[in-house]
Amino acid sequence: MLTIYSDDHHLHHGKYELIDGQLTPCFEKPSRADMVLARAQKVKLGEVAAPREFGLAPILRVHDEGFVHFLKDAWTEWQAMGRDYDMLPFTWPNRRLRQTIPDCIDGKFGYYSFDAGVPITAGTWQAVSSSVNVALTGQAELAKGARGVFSLCRPPGHHAAADYMGGYCYFNNAAIAAQAMLDQGASRVAILDVDYHHGNGTQDIFYDRADVLFTSIHGDPRFEYPFFLGYADEKGEGVGRGFNFNYPLAAGSDWSAWSLALAAACRQIAAYAPDALIVSLGVDTFKEDPISQFKLDSPDYLRMGEVIGALGLQTLFVMEGGYAVEEIGINAINVLQGFDSVT
Numbered sequence: 001m002l003t004i005y006s007d008d009h010h011l012h013h014g015k016y017e018l019i020d021g022q023l024t025p026c027f028e029k030p031s032r033a034d035m036v037l038a039r040a041q042k043v044k045l046g047e048v049a050a051p052r053e054f055g056l057a058p059i060l061r062v063h064d065e066g067f068v069h070f071l072k073d074a075w076t077e078w079q080a081m082g083r084d085y086d087m088l089p090f091t092w093p094n095r096r097l098r099q100t101i102p103d104c105i106d107g108k109f110g111y112y113s114f115d116a117g118v119p120i121t122a123g124t125w126q127a128v129s130s131s132v133n134v135a136l137t138g139q140a141e142l143a144k145g146a147r148g149v150f151s152l153c154r155p156p157g158h159h160a161a162a163d164y165m166g167g168y169c170y171f172n173n174a175a176i177a178a179q180a181m182l183d184q185g186a187s188r189v190a191i192l193d194v195d196y197h198h199g200n201g202t203q204d205i206f207y208d209r210a211d212v213l214f215t216s217i218h219g220d221p222r223f224e225y226p227f228f229l230g231y232a233d234e235k236g237e238g239v240g241r242g243f244n245f246n247y248p249l250a251a252g253s254d255w256s257a258w259s260l261a262l263a264a265a266c267r268q269i270a271a272y273a274p275d276a277l278i279v280s281l282g283v284d285t286f287k288e289d290p291i292s293q294f295k296l297d298s299p300d301y302l303r304m305g306e307v308i309g310a311l312g313l314q315t316l317f318v319m320e321g322g323y324a325v326e327e328i329g330i331n332a333i334n335v336l337q338g339f340d341s342v343t
Ligand SMILES: NCCCNCCCCCC(O)(O)C(F)(F)F
Pocket: 019, 020, 028, 117, 156, 157, 158, 159, 167, 168, 169, 195, 196, 197, 225, 282, 284, 291, 320, 321, 322
């Protein structure tokens, strides 16, 4: 399988995030992507190609213009205030507060984010732009007829909605790739989000649409981040009703429970008969993941890839989460090798 990868992700390395009331070194760090790349090369998964440049147009097909320009100019504005350390948001327009965009950068940052898990640094813009180009280059390769392509994206994207970032995500790489497929003539695209956390951003972007089917298996939002989306009763709205399927699972879920949800999601995807499938590939479902509560083991990722491969769909894998850095490469690449093993 072809892998699309850029070293530009190293330009984004936030220092701290707030976990359990403590400022903690960021779990979303450069070594994550380095380990996945190393594993792909070690097992000779296939060629590794650099991304092509696609510019702002495909990003603006999904994200709000004000949001994009805030992110583009944020670091310059922050530096102009004499601040040379990471930007972090700290206040958000909750219920019954004005949804008016302030002039002050702290107010703008809060308007365009939903949590403090999105440090902005000098290199963040370049890194997130590159991550989008990695996803779009993968999509372009798939459009040429490849059965499967791996876009090794970093930073991840599935928590980012049209006009807010959060949870280590800035631009929604998978959503941007899905929209590009539709813009190039696809009628229907299915997204399968296997990350431990619900892809609230991806769901939100396509919630009122029938041309993208969103399915997600994740930690139950009653106890797990992102808490405020991801319930099973969220089925889509308007013409999008019936094109959103959430499979929240209890803490401690292992392959036996998880694979039943995968089978259910795959039944929906097969019935939808999409032109292509995008997998938001997070492997924080792993039993040793430091911030997650599922119990999948490394061999389970081979089986996950086989089940996805059995759908017989052209598939773009877009890297999302996974924080057990020693095993992230084995687990992510196992999915791709499992997929490739299905002829
Ligand atoms: N007590 C643990 C608090 C963790 N709070 C933030 C979790 C963010 C998860 C990000 C991700 O793994 O879903 C992505 F794929 F986007 F990277």
